[in-house]
Amino acid sequence: MQASEKILRSCVHCGFCTATCPTYLLLGDELDSPRGRIYLIKDMFENGRPATKEVVRHVDRCLSCLSCMSTCPSGVNYMHLVDHARAHIEKTYQRDWTDRLMRAMLAAILPYPNRLRWALALAGFARPFAGLLRPIPKLGARLAAMLELAPWRLPPRTTLDHPQTISATATQRGRVALLSGCAQPVLNPDINEATVRLLTRMGLEIVLPEGEGCCGALVHHIGKEDQAHAAAKRNIDAWCAEIDGKGLDAIVITASGCGTSIKDYGFMFRNDPAYAEKAAKVSALAKDVTEVVSRFGLPDTTRKPDLVVAYHSACSMQHGQQIKDEPKKLLKAAGFQIRDVPEGHICCGSAGTYNILQPEIAGRLRARKVGNIMKMSPEVIATGNLGCMTQIGKGLREAQHTVPILHSVELLDWATGGPMPPVLVERGFAEPAPTAIAAE
Ligand code: SF4
Numbered sequence: 001m002q003a004s005e006k007i008l009r010s011c012v013h014c015g016f017c018t019a020t021c022p023t024y025l026l027l028g029d030e031l032d033s034p035r036g037r038i039y040l041i042k043d044m045f046e047n048g049r050p051a052t053k054e055v056v057r058h059v060d061r062c063l064s065c066l067s068c069m070s071t072c073p074s075g076v077n078y079m080h081l082v083d084h085a086r087a088h089i090e091k092t093y094q095r096d097w098t099d100r101l102m103r104a105m106l107a108a109i110l111p112y113p114n115r116l117r118w119a120l121a122l123a124g125f126a127r128p129f130a131g132l133l134r135p136i137p138k139l140g141a142r143l144a145a146m147l148e149l150a151p152w153r154l155p156p157r158t159t160l161d162h163p164q165t166i167s168a169t170a171t172q173r174g175r176v177a178l179l180s181g182c183a184q185p186v187l188n189p190d191i192n193e194a195t196v197r198l199l200t201r202m203g204l205e206i207v208l209p210e211g212e213g214c215c216g217a218l219v220h221h222i223g224k225e226d227q228a229h230a231a232a233k234r235n236i237d238a239w240c241a242e243i244d245g246k247g248l249d250a251i252v253i254t255a256s257g258c259g260t261s262i263k264d265y266g267f268m269f270r271n272d273p274a275y276a277e278k279a280a281k282v283s284a285l286a287k288d289v290t291e292v293v294s295r296f297g298l299p300d301t302t303r304k305p306d307l308v309v310a311y312h313s314a315c316s317m318q319h320g321q322q323i324k325d326e327p328k329k330l331l332k333a334a335g336f337q338i339r340d341v342p343e344g345h346i347c348c349g350s351a352g353t354y355n356i357l358q359p360e361i362a363g364r365l366r367a368r369k370v371g372n373i374m375k376m377s378p379e380v381i382a383t384g385n386l387g388c389m390t391q392i393g394k395g396l397r398e399a400q401h402t403v404p405i406l407h408s409v410e411l412l413d414w415a416t417g418g419p420m421p422p423v424l425v426e427r428g429f430a431e432p433a434p435t436a437i438a439a440e
């Protein structure tokens with residue numbers, strides 16, 4: 001509570017943050033702005049009250065995109081405040097049964113790759129009936145959104161789905177752990193496979209430690225603090241065993257949403273005598289893959305694809321981790337033409353489970369984002385977060401655009417000697433001629 005009181009005191013209510021808040025932009029209600037939510041949370045905490053229906057409605061509509069934190073001149077840590085408010089809501093407010101059912105289902109499935117695989121297989125059968133579910137009051141739109149986000153077919157299992165150590169393919173310069181994650185290896189194993197090829201080519205040994213799994217972010221954002229902390233502690237134990245063993249130069253994360261959470265483990269466990277030090281150590285080593293590639297240096301390019309790439313910066317990348325230029329610099333160095341997306345600071349509406357729990361707002365943000373991206377006439381879209389890829393991918397299909405969306409690391413791997421990303425093969429992209437370095 002002390003931390004939240006300090007945050008509440010630091011807000012001077014200037015309202016600068018309202019200009020960059022996606023929900024205020026769409027809904028125009030002060031209570032759907034950061035300042036309005038801060039007022040509601042302040043009132044709840046200062047009076048020691050349980051959450052009310054009004055507080056829940058407006059906090060639930062918050063994307064946790066953290067655009068307000070990038071804008072705030074007073075350094076208000078809205079992330080920690082809204083996380084605390086969500087945990088308080090979970091403990092003090094009785095949601096209606098449809099809400100409880102949806103949240104329990106998401107928390108029981110998404111963090112567990114095997115359960116998710118089964119659920120997606122079932123979703124494949126149910127998907128044609130998504131439209132029939134939509135009229136069901138309170139539940140229908142969410143169930144339909146969930147089915148429509150599920151892929152038509154699941155990719156095959158990755159060989160990176162179990163603990164292992166992968167040797168560097170060049171002279172070894174370091175040793176890193178790679179977060180396998182939960183939903184990402186099921187939905188898009190190409191991302192971590194491209195990461196492994198790229199990092200080993202850079203001379204990094206990669207370990208996928210025993211016991212590591214979901215970072216806890218998905219459940220943390222729906223207020224399930226105990227479940228999130230248990231997941232975080234499992235990871236901290238797994239990574240600390242490696243740090244204390246052969247040592248680690250970094251913990252590499254390929255989903256910026258997970259990166260924001262893992263970088264916050266130090267704060268999460270600051271008052272836990274058994275975990276405070278270990279969590280701070282893990283947070284200090286946690287790096288987005290583009291930070292690691294920048295630090296160790298991009299390998300020489302073997303082909304110059306020269307494609308026009310619209311770079312979509314995920315909120316968790318630009319606002320959560322304040323990583324703004326590294327991915328674009330790397331893509332440019334690899335030979336791509338980078339175009340910034342107008343209104344790039346505004347969320348695409350993915351936001352963890354937001355696009356399932358708040359499908360109407362998420363749908364409006366998705367359409368707005370796709371419209372802005374397509375103004376750049378890209379040949380390819382790049383980003384650093386699977387959630388955004390899924391959300392924008394759905395928007396592209398809805399608007400009947402065929403431009404592919406990929407993770408930045410897939411493009412970096414391709415330009416420096418990896419195979420053409422499968423999505424580009426499927427869409428008939430031509431393999432560019434080898435560069436002089438590769439031809440020598
Ligand atoms: S959060 Fe920051 S920008 Fe927003 S009202 Fe408070 S001080 Fe102003």
Ligand code: SF4
Nearest residue numbers: 021062063065066068
């Ligand atoms: S996190 Fe995003 S949606 Fe929530 S108040 Fe801040 S800017 Fe608005």
